[in-house]
Amino acid sequence: MLELKNVSKKYKNNEVLNNINLAINNGEIVSLLGPSGCGKTTLLNMILGLTEVSAGEIIYNNEVIQNKPMHKRDFNIVFQDYCLFPHLNAYENIIYGLKNLKKNPYDKKVTDLIELLELRPHLYKKIHELSGGQKQRVSIARTIAMEPKILLMDEPLSALDGVIKESIKDMIQKIAKTLNLTTIIVTHDPEEALTMADKVVVIENGKVAQFGTPDNIINEPKNKFVEQFILNQLKVKRNHIYQLFGASYGA
Numbered sequence: 001m002l003e004l005k006n007v008s009k010k011y012k013n014n015e016v017l018n019n020i021n022l023a024i025n026n027g028e029i030v031s032l033l034g035p036s037g038c039g040k041t042t043l044l045n046m047i048l049g050l051t052e053v054s055a056g057e058i059i060y061n062n063e064v065i066q067n068k069p070m071h072k073r074d075f076n077i078v079f080q081d082y083c084l085f086p087h088l089n090a091y092e093n094i095i096y097g098l099k100n101l102k103k104n105p106y107d108k109k110v111t112d113l114i115e116l117l118e119l120r121p122h123l124y125k126k127i128h129e130l131s132g133g134q135k136q137r138v139s140i141a142r143t144i145a146m147e148p149k150i151l152l153m154d155e156p157l158s159a160l161d162g163v164i165k166e167s168i169k170d171m172i173q174k175i176a177k178t179l180n181l182t183t184i185i186v187t188h189d190p191e192e193a194l195t196m197a198d199k200v201v202v203i204e205n206g207k208v209a210q211f212g213t214p215d216n217i218i219n220e221p222k223n224k225f226v227e228q229f230i231l232n233q234l235k236v237k238r239n240h241i242y243q244l245f246g247a248s249y250g251a
């Protein structure tokens with residue numbers, strides 16, 4: 001279990017996150033949802049170990065980890081802009097990190113991942129020869145090949161559209177559930193959060209406005225902010241989503 005206890009973050013005098021409390025069970029998909037600038041990336045980077053916490057504790061499987069360096073936490077992230085190596089092909093990108101970890105790049109786990117992400121036809125392409133969706137799948141494969149204990153993703157779908165977005169969303173869900181991988185996904189899009197995650201953390205201006213299942217959030221929004229944020233963002237999509245969860249208001 002990953003626990004955040006009264007975690008706060010200040011940049012100089014600017015308090016970006018204030019007393020965040022969360023408990024995420026192993027194998028859960030959790031989405032951090034909120035408007036731009038509310039602190040989602042900062043929170044994700046503190047869990048990863050890239051950004052220091054100003055106060056509070058991060059605990060993973062009963063071990064206090066907020067002072068542990070990033071590489072010793074064994075979590076891994078898919079960055080928003082993919083961060084692939086342009087001089088290597090897709091396959092070389094996927095197995096890049098495995099040598100350092102003394103893991104076998106020909107392991108069945110890696111080939112299974114390539115199949116799951118439907119990357120076999122693209123393995124020997126250079127990065128500039130890949131579409132956005134293909135780049136994103138390579139980036140996901142590279143990250144999961146390292147077998148992180150927690151998979152972190154920062155806006156993994158934001159640069160994609162339509163059918164591609166749906167298919168990558170399904171792949172992420174399928175892999176996370178097949179591997180029983182704890183997955184934390186940052187997004188500003190309620191539809192993504194509510195349809196992908198087991199639980200959603202709605203963040204309002206550096207604070208947790210609500211932490212619950214998609215059903216909870218839709219049917220029992222805790223305050224006006226949660227209700228309005230979801231409604232405003234969903235706009236035309238809302239009727240469909242509301243039908244999906246059986247909610248009656250807002251239609």
Ligand SMILES: Nc1ncnc2c1ncn2[C@@H]1O[C@H](COP(=O)(O)OP(=O)(O)O)[C@@H](O)[C@H]1O
Pocket residue numbers: 011016034035036037038039040041042043
């Ligand atoms: N390294 C930094 N130094 C100072 N302020 C920062 C830094 N990173 C983020 N911030 C500020 O923290 C707030 C939250 O940013 P961020 O976590 O990136 O939000 P989100 O990912 O939800 O859009 C913003 O006001 C941003 O300007």
Ligand SMILES: [Mg+2]
Pocket residue numbers: 040041042
């Ligand atoms: Mg962000």
